[in-house]
Amino acid sequence: MNSPAISVRNLWKVFGPGGEKIPGNRELSALSSAELLERTRCVAAVRNLSFDVAKGEVFVVMGLSGSGKSTLIRCLTRLIEPTSGQVLVDGNDVLQAGTAELRELRRRKVSMVFQHFGLLPHRTVLDNVSYGLQIRGAGKSERHAKAREIIELVGLKGYEQHYPDQLSGGMQQRVGLGRALAGDPDTILFDEPFSALDPLIRRDMQAEVIRLHKEMGKTMVFVTHDLSEALKLGDRILIMRNGEPVQCGTGDDLVGSPADKYIEDFVSEVPRADVLTLKWITRPLADTTPRDAAVLNSRLIIRDAIPAVMHSSCPVLVEEGGRITGQIDRDSILSVLQAAESAA
Amino acid sequence: MSLREGVTGAVLNPFQSLLTDTPFYVLVTVIAIVAYALGGWKLAALTTACLGVIIYLGLWSDSMVTLAGTLVATAVVMVLGVIFGVAMGRSSRVDQFLRPLLDAGQTMPSFVYLVPFLGLFGATRFTAIVAGIIYAAPVAIKITADGISGISPTVVQSAVASGSTPWQVITKVQLPMARQSLALAANQGLIYVLAMVVVGALVGAGGLGYDVVAGFVQTSIFGKGLAAGLAIVFLGIMMDRMTQAAAAAPARRIPSKSST
Amino acid sequence: MSVVLQERKTARPAPAPVSEPRRRPSRRTILLLSAAAIWILGFLVLNGTATLALPASELTDLHRSLNQFNAWVAANRADNPLFLYVFTPLRSAVDAVANLFTTTFAATATGLRLPEIGWLGTVGLLTWIALAVGNVRVALLTAAVFVFFGIQGLFVEATYTFALVLTAVLLTLLVGIPLGILAGIYGRVARVITPVLDFMQTLPTFVYLAPLALVFLIGPASAVIATVIYAAPPVIRLTAHGIRRIPDNTREASDSLGTTGLQRLLTLQLPMARRTIVMGINQGTMAALSMVTIAALIAAPGLGQTVVRALQSLDVGTAVNAGLSIVLLAIVLDRVTTAASRRAEPGSARRRQAGPQDPRRPPGDCLRRSPGHGAVVQDCAVGGCLPGGPQPWSADCPGS
Structure with missing residues (x-):
């Protein structure tokens, strides 16, 4: 893996009077949110956050409302000015960038999709999608040609001349997606893009994002409060609480070994068989197990392993990197399913 | 015109003489006390300063004539505002019927209002006051109606559900809750009335407006006209701030009109 | 207040005011009552003393010194630098614009009661403008009303008034829209400008006139300047409001694409605020008409002057005719600008032709x-x- 697309180090965002003093102050920065509010009338929306996003990765930031995730994603392109820290995009420090440099970054490298779409009501779909291109000075025919291409890509062909208020919520968000894609950025930021949509449409849009990610391979930073969305989309997930990182890892890391009680509560409702891989339930190899039993990869999702295990008369072997690491049997699968049953 | 004479004799003249014949120091004290009651020391100081400027301008008596006409007209405007405002706020049919009329009334220049009443009542103070009332009423009615219809329906429904008569709903729920709007209506009504009462000098309203108009016509009294213009400004500022203070004050009623 | 309300509501089922504890009169009530008592007593005891009455023809020293100031201004108008380089050029510029419109629409500069483009030309041009910014209905209304002015014999007066309103509105927009944009974008400008606007809107129309006549002499120029002062506040307010009202998320979305300040203004703020701005133009136009008629007192030509003269000679018939013409002009201006603001609504025409659903x-x-x-x-x-x-x-x- 080469250098990360986005690299965040010690990022702080403190709202309130005199907020710029807090990150440097060892005593104040250690306070909890409530104490901080009482002492300084400041709110730390993002506290000392560090993470890397690899090129082509879908990185999900998850947390409840008020956890600072929307502030965080806005700090990445300085739609909200961070208080202190470092944000590197392709190795360039965003916080040190001048106005023109920052504008260039927003125009060409990083674009964003918003929860409430943020479409311009007085412009057609075509003009909305080509807005970013117009802003950077592309000619009319050039930007319309590119916009038509994108509109087809996001599945809105035939709606070019419609206005946003003639479209359903899902279609409006397709326009928002198209607008973000039109500038051909390396990275797309999503700020709870689908939380205003109906569940059914949300599922379609999630599939759409997965499809676009596969086709175009863009780096994506995706903010959501919906755990199932996070697990579905994210290569890696960062869980935030009160502006602080709680845990960062792949979906089955979070479900399989939650860092604390908070995450445990969070993931308790998740159907574990759908998320966890065999690695989490593998037991040591027993002497009685025949060595010629069926073999499954340890990264297989448990639910997908059910038929093979249930049809096998003896325990099944688990391999990782060509080496047998253990075995699983019916009991181990049933215990996972039963745990999910009792949690629900 | 018996209506004109009746109103002039029974209301206008006594009220005007109450303002013009009382010694100025008594009135300044009274107004300052009222201002203090409504808005504290700051407002009392501002009011006294405004009155001081008016005395310095040498136009105390004329200012009191204008003030009398303005207050009488504003009182009537508020009565109209509450009656029609409540009717509009409670019934969308009344609203649909009256609103275009009020809108039309508001688009007309103030001048035009004088004309028909000049035909009816001749060139008197009464004409100017009636024109002022008609000019200012649409604003007061609209603001009151918006205040009444802006009350959350749940509150009204809960009052009805607990067995209130319509009169009780109006007096115990809707009017108290629309207090802010009523005070705003009084404030705006006052400003509109003042503008009209001054223009009414053209049809014999007297007071400061007469000084202004005369100042335009005769160069020899231009200075007095200019001073009268300034006096109108300070009178306006004083009344504007006092009604605003009444609007902001957390009281149960608006106590300004009855005692000023 | 809600506490009071709850108290009353819970009190209602019980018979009348028994359950409501009697309030002691507040300090404010006591103060107000004592003020009333002092007033009545003062009136009864000291009636007629120290009333500071000043007969209509008498002047104080202050008035005389203001008179002298007036005379001084008249004497030094030609050579005081303030007048030479500021007020007089401003006055000539405004006069030039006003003249352009009055000669086009109302009467020639030589005093011939015939517009440069002819009566039919005036009616035709105005009807076309109404059609261009509004719709067929308001265009027909415009034509009918101006023909009616002709039948009434008030065509020249009405077009004079219209020409002055037009001049004033154009100048108002020239001043008001940039100020409104600044106030909409920069909170600091809004904070400075709002109290000034509040103050301007509290003033009765009358009081602008005397000081302006002192500086700019009587005539169309000071009438137009007074009108601009009176009509600018609604334009400024509504322009600023239209820009401020744009949702944050739309603005943020535009920012995220890297817009410059100017691009944001041209592609986002002005188009989205357009309808509110045109509403401001409507309000400003109505205010301008109101002021232009009153400015007849400082010798602005037009319908206002007919009304003033008729009021002063108690000629009700003429006053009614001219008043009716003002009303009709008001209706035309209102309808045309309202139609224009409807059209300015994003996608209004589209909605009429194809339902959004x-x-x-x-x-x-x-x-x-x-x-x-x-x-x-x-x-x-x-x-x-x-x-x-x-x-x-x-x-x-x-x-x-």
Whole structure:
């Protein structure tokens, strides 16, 4: 893996009077949110956050409302000015960038999709999608040609001349997606893009994002409060609480070994068989197990392993990197399913 | 015109003489006390300063004539505002019927209002006051109606559900809750009335407006006209701030009109 | 207040005021009552003393010194630098614009009661303008009303008033819209400007006139300047409001694409605030008409002067005629600017032709006015071009 697309180090965002003093102050920065509010009338929306996003990765930031995730994603392109820290995009420090440099970054490298779409009501779909291109000075025919291409890509062909208020919520968000894609950025930021949509449409849009990610391979930073969305989309997930990182890892890391009680509560409702891989339930190899039993990869999702295990008369072997690491049997699968049953 | 004479004799003249014949120091004290009651020391100081400027301008008596006409007209405007405002706020049919009329009334220049009443009542103070009332009423009615219809329906429904008569709903729920709007209506009504009462000098309203108009016509009294213009400004500022203070004050009623 | 309300509501089932504890009169009530008592007592005891009455013809020293100031201004108008370089050029510039419109629409500079483009020209031009910014109905209304002015014999007066209103509105927009944009974008400008606007709107129309006449002499120029002062506040306020009201998320979305300040203004703020701005123009126009008629007192030509003269000579008949003309002019100005503001609403024309709930219109119904420009754009790609089969996104296509 080469250098990360986005690299965040010690990022702080403190709202309130005199907020710029807090990150440097060892005593104040250690306070909890409530104490901080009482002492300084400041709110730390993002506290000392560090993470890397690899090129082509879908990185999900998850947390409840008020956890600072929307502030965080806005700090990445300085739609909200961070208080202190470092944000590197392709190795360039965003916080040190001048106005023109920052504008260039927003125009060409990083674009964003918003929860409430943020479409311009007085412009057609075509003009909305080509807005970013117009802003950077592309000619009319050039930007319309590119916009038509994108509109087809996001599945809105035939709606070019419609206005946003003639479209359903899902279609409006397709326009928002198209607008973000039109500038051909390396990275797309999503700020709870689908939380205003109906569940059914949300599922379609999630599939759409997965499809676009596969086709175009863009780096994506995706903010959501919906755990199932996070697990579905994210290569890696960062869980935030009160502006602080709680845990960062792949979906089955979070479900399989939650860092604390908070995450445990969070993931308790998740159907574990759908998320966890065999690695989490593998037991040591027993002497009685025949060595010629069926073999499954340890990264297989448990639910997908059910038929093979249930049809096998003896325990099944688990391999990782060509080496047998253990075995699983019916009991181990049933215990996972039963745990999910009792949690629900 | 018996209506004109009746109103002039029974209301206008006594009220005007109450303002013009009382010694100025008594009135300044009274107004300052009222201002203090409504808005504290700051407002009392501002009011006294405004009155001081008016005395310095040498136009105390004329200012009191204008003030009398303005207050009488504003009182009537508020009565109209509450009656029609409540009717509009409670019934969308009344609203649909009256609103275009009020809108039309508001688009007309103030001048035009004088004309028909000049035909009816001749060139008197009464004409100017009636024109002022008609000019200012649409604003007061609209603001009151918006205040009444802006009350959350749940509150009204809960009052009805607990067995209130319509009169009780109006007096115990809707009017108290629309207090802010009523005070705003009084404030705006006052400003509109003042503008009209001054223009009414053209049809014999007297007071400061007469000084202004005369100042335009005769160069020899231009200075007095200019001073009268300034006096109108300070009178306006004083009344504007006092009604605003009444609007902001957390009281149960608006106590300004009855005692000023 | 809600506490009071609850108290009353819970009190209601019980018979009358028994359950409500009697309040002691507040300090404020006591103060107000004592003020009333002092007043009545003062009136009864000291009636007629120290009333500071000043007979109509008498002047104080202050008035005389103001008179002298007036005379001084008249004497030094020609050579005081303030007048020479500021007020007089301003006055000439405003006069020039006002003259341009009065000679075009009302009467020639030589005093001939005939507009440069002829009566028919005036009516035709104004009707065309009404059609261009509004619609057929207001255009017909305009034509009818101006013909009616002719029949009444008040054509020249009415067009004078109209020409002054037009001058004043153009100058108001020149001043008001940039100020409104600044106030809409920069909170600091708004904080400075709002108290000034509040103060200007509290002043009765009358009081602008005397000081302006002192500085700019009587005549159309000071009338126009007074009108601009009076009509600018609503334009400034509504422009600023239109820009401030744009939702944060729309602005943020535009920022995220890297707009410069100017691009944001041109592509986002002005188009989205357009309807509110045009409403401001409507309000400003009505205020301007009101002021232009009152400015007759400082010798502004037009209908106002007819009314003033008739009021002063108690000639009710003439006053009614001229008053009616003012009302009709007000109606025309209101309707035309309202029609213009309706058209300025994003997508208003489109909505009339195709309901928003039906994006898949039949192919024939594809002519549409793009909002605001009056241009007709072709949009035939919409109807029936979607492939028939079920699509992965079909769940969120209305009507599929």
